[in-house]
Amino acid sequence: MTHRLTDLAAGLPASVPFVGPEAQERARGAPFAARLGANESPFGPSPRAIAAIEAAAAEAWMYGDPECHDLRHALAAHHAVPPEAIVTGEGIDGLLGFLVRLLVAPGDAVVTSAGAYPTFNYHVAGFGGVIHAVPYDGDHEDPDALAARAAEVDAKLVYLANPDNPMGSHHDAGRIARMLDALPDGTLLCLDEAYADLAPAAAIPPLDPSDGRVIRMRTFSKAHGLAGLRVGYAIGHPELIRAFEKVRNHFGLGRVAQAGALGALSDPDWLLEVQARVAQSRDRLAAIATANGLTPLPSATNFVTMDCGRDGAFARRVMAGLIERGIFVRMPGVAPLDRCIRVSCGTQADMDAFGAALPPALDAANS
Amino acid sequence: MTHRLTDLAAGLPASVPFVGPEAQERARGAPFAARLGANESPFGPSPRAIAAIEAAAAEAWMYGDPECHDLRHALAAHHAVPPEAIVTGEGIDGLLGFLVRLLVAPGDAVVTSAGAYPTFNYHVAGFGGVIHAVPYDGDHEDPDALAARAAEVDAKLVYLANPDNPMGSHHDAGRIARMLDALPDGTLLCLDEAYADLAPAAAIPPLDPSDGRVIRMRTFSKAHGLAGLRVGYAIGHPELIRAFEKVRNHFGLGRVAQAGALGALSDPDWLLEVQARVAQSRDRLAAIATANGLTPLPSATNFVTMDCGRDGAFARRVMAGLIERGIFVRMPGVAPLDRCIRVSCGTQADMDAFGAALPPALDAANS
Numbered sequence: 001m002t003h004r005l006t007d008l009a010a011g012l013p014a015s016v017p018f019v020g021p022e023a024q025e026r027a028r029g030a031p032f033a034a035r036l037g038a039n040e041s042p043f044g045p046s047p048r049a050i051a052a053i054e055a056a057a058a059e060a061w062m063y064g065d066p067e068c069h070d071l072r073h074a075l076a077a078h079h080a081v082p083p084e085a086i087v088t089g090e091g092i093d094g095l096l097g098f099l100v101r102l103l104v105a106p107g108d109a110v111v112t113s114a115g116a117y118p119t120f121n122y123h124v125a126g127f128g129g130v131i132h133a134v135p136y137d138g139d140h141e142d143p144d145a146l147a148a149r150a151a152e153v154d155a156k157l158v159y160l161a162n163p164d165n166p167m168g169s170h171h172d173a174g175r176i177a178r179m180l181d182a183l184p185d186g187t188l189l190c191l192d193e194a195y196a197d198l199a200p201a202a203a204i205p206p207l208d209p210s211d212g213r214v215i216r217m218r219t220f221s222k223a224h225g226l227a228g229l230r231v232g233y234a235i236g237h238p239e240l241i242r243a244f245e246k247v248r249n250h251f252g253l254g255r256v257a258q259a260g261a262l263g264a265l266s267d268p269d270w271l272l273e274v275q276a277r278v279a280q281s282r283d284r285l286a287a288i289a290t291a292n293g294l295t296p297l298p299s300a301t302n303f304v305t306m307d308c309g310r311d312g313a314f315a316r317r318v319m320a321g322l323i324e325r326g327i328f329v330r331m332p333g334v335a336p337l338d339r340c341i342r343v344s345c346g347t348q349a350d351m352d353a354f355g356a357a358l359p360p361a362l363d364a365a366n367s
Numbered sequence: 368m369t370h371r372l373t374d375l376a377a378g379l380p381a382s383v384p385f386v387g388p389e390a391q392e393r394a395r396g397a398p399f400a401a402r403l404g405a406n407e408s409p410f411g412p413s414p415r416a417i418a419a420i421e422a423a424a425a426e427a428w429m430y431g432d433p434e435c436h437d438l439r440h441a442l443a444a445h446h447a448v449p450p451e452a453i454v455t456g457e458g459i460d461g462l463l464g465f466l467v468r469l470l471v472a473p474g475d476a477v478v479t480s481a482g483a484y485p486t487f488n489y490h491v492a493g494f495g496g497v498i499h500a501v502p503y504d505g506d507h508e509d510p511d512a513l514a515a516r517a518a519e520v521d522a523k524l525v526y527l528a529n530p531d532n533p534m535g536s537h538h539d540a541g542r543i544a545r546m547l548d549a550l551p552d553g554t555l556l557c558l559d560e561a562y563a564d565l566a567p568a569a570a571i572p573p574l575d576p577s578d579g580r581v582i583r584m585r586t587f588s589k590a591h592g593l594a595g596l597r598v599g600y601a602i603g604h605p606e607l608i609r610a611f612e613k614v615r616n617h618f619g620l621g622r623v624a625q626a627g628a629l630g631a632l633s634d635p636d637w638l639l640e641v642q643a644r645v646a647q648s649r650d651r652l653a654a655i656a657t658a659n660g661l662t663p664l665p666s667a668t669n670f671v672t673m674d675c676g677r678d679g680a681f682a683r684r685v686m687a688g689l690i691e692r693g694i695f696v697r698m699p700g701v702a703p704l705d706r707c708i709r710v711s712c713g714t715q716a717d718m719d720a721f722g723a724a725l726p727p728a729l730d731a732a733n734s
Contacts, residue, residue: 062405067387
């Protein structure tokens with residue numbers, strides 16, 4: 001039989017936003033020596049998070065609380081916002097899907113930057129939305145252009161990551177506030193702050209859930225080192241947050257994941273430690289880049305994007321050379337950002353491995 | 368601002384399919400003594416699953432393989448089907464959402480039984496589908512009536528749980544095969560086999576992924592005791608399975624969840640042990656029911672549905688009385704099934720607690 005997919009589903013490509021490093025390892029027949037392509041945290045989760053996961057293992061026969069009460073309340077206390085302003089979910093990816101589903105019907109306009117997060121675009125396409133992409137302004141997303149385009153196309157939703165992925169740049173809170181003021185009425189800003197815990201404080205606007213113009217996306221996958229648990233949350237106006245109840249997978253965040261996230265949140269010292277190690281690693285990555293003739297871009301994240309100084313074809317050869325030598329890295333997908341490679345922060349051993357692999361990868365790319 | 372939800376989203380109720388036991392515990396101000404309402408497995412996960420989760424905790428900084436390669440291949444070997452016939456996801460709930468999204472556009476007809484799985488209906492409503500519900504035939508879902516209604520309304524999708532929840536009944540494989548033959552061309556059967564591991568072998572049709580008329584839903588939440596990890600999978604025609612790539616949350620199944628499921632799958636002895644304990648517990652539940660004047664229905668699952676012999680209002684009072692006494696149970700939501708309460712299998716201590724609470728709960732319901 002032919003399955004009667006909806007017209008929308010039938011028209012979607014089966015391509016995926018990201019091929020995982022495990023698939024690359026299977027293809028190359030060997031594991032990576034350093035895993036620096038997904039902006040994970042090789043420093044690992046907090047020992048308290050690990051202990052919480054271990055303790056939850058024997059209790060994994062119980063579904064997680066579908067209201068995520070304890071985690072939401074702990075997050076509310078942590079951020080000094082009401083628990084009604086927070087919804088948890090299966091990573092920011094999962095929450096982006098629910099958000100797009102709530103707002104975007106086929107044909108609705110959505111604005112983002114050309115070269116920004118592919119998974120957001122995947123969700124928009126998946127619900128039939130129409131992406132309008134504006135170029136970066138140099139190595140920064142362009143809030144003015146995003147807001148102007150949103151007005152032009154009457155966008156339901158506009159996406160901005162601050163700090164930005166894949167460039168590592170950031171805007172200060174004042175610029176984000178001005179962007180909000182410039183947005184047309186009825187356009188919601190999805191402010192992806194996955195890297196908030198690693199950014200300068202000045203980059204993060206105060207949290208104000210009474211402001212219905214913006215929803216903030218946060219995650220335990222980056223600084224908290226829990227990408228493998230898949231816990232994200234959104235902070236926004238309680239009315240908007242309540243709407244997620246209409247579409248979310250209520251039991252989707254399991255008991256083990258909730259426990260691990262709570263453990264991580266209870267350990268601010270570990271977060272400080274990670275921040276310090278990330279800063280060290282950023283410096284080391286910048287030094288390696290410079291020593292090899294690449295230009296490290298300033299980073300407000302746990303990765304350093306390096307300008308290889310030539311075109312996308314060259315940077316792709318550099319990336320391929322690194323992968324071939326056992327270093328998992330990624331790069332921006334769109335010109336002119338694709339003159340760069342993107343390298344995550346990691347341990348001393350990770351940095352040593354990257355530092356050893358880069359010169360021959362560059363030689364190979366040059367030859 | 369008013370958020371510009373889609374017309375579909377704006378029209379959805381904010382009600383949730385299930386209120387969790389944790390919310391009930393918070394409301395009553397005390398924990399439950401026995402957790403017998405969600406058909407979890409109080410016997411716990413396999414020690415190998417526990418060890419795998421513990422071992423994965425320190426590695427939780429890494430995203431899970433988005434292709435779930437190892438788990439899918441292990442499942443393929445276990446079921447003797449090609450890995451291309453399997454998609455994994457965030458529980459059957461998550462997969463039901465993706466399946467409905469793939470097939471059901473606003474106005475499309477979907478058939479299920481009145482009183483069957485509310486979360487399936489939630490997803491259908493969530494994508495604008497129109498539910499056509501046929502009554503149970505006594506305590507069984509009615510395959511003939513489901514197929515006939517599917518033909519009548521040109522259903523894209525028809526849902527049948529075998530064994531059935533909430534009644535615990537089952538049909539044999541031959542009856543399911545005859546239902547498939549009776550389905551109109553272009554109707555897909557979603558066969559929810561969450562309880563397959565606890566059912567008589569005769570209830571489970573052979574797996575045949577070349578048959579595009581049916582998709583089979585399985586889970587690690589029931590017999591495997593991993594409800595708190597949220598791992599489900601679907602087995603179906605590779606063409607249909609491939610379509611999930613268009614809409615699923617690719618990184619949604621985390622590294623810890625994948626590891627735990629693999630650990631569980633590697634321990635068939637534990638499954639045998641759980642099956643034996645479930646059978647014992649079913650007998651004990653039936654004996655307790657009978658001793659108290661209730662009629663236990665035959666069960667092919669890890670719960671026993673008990674006919675309280677009167678109407679829904681009475682059964683609701685019995686359920687309320689049990690909950691008041693610290694026993695978490697649920698009951699069917701729709702008449703005439705709602706003359707019953709539904710009690711999950713559990714440990715000796717769980718059974719003792721239920722056996723002690725039932726007589727006073729019945730007394731209170733009668734008075």
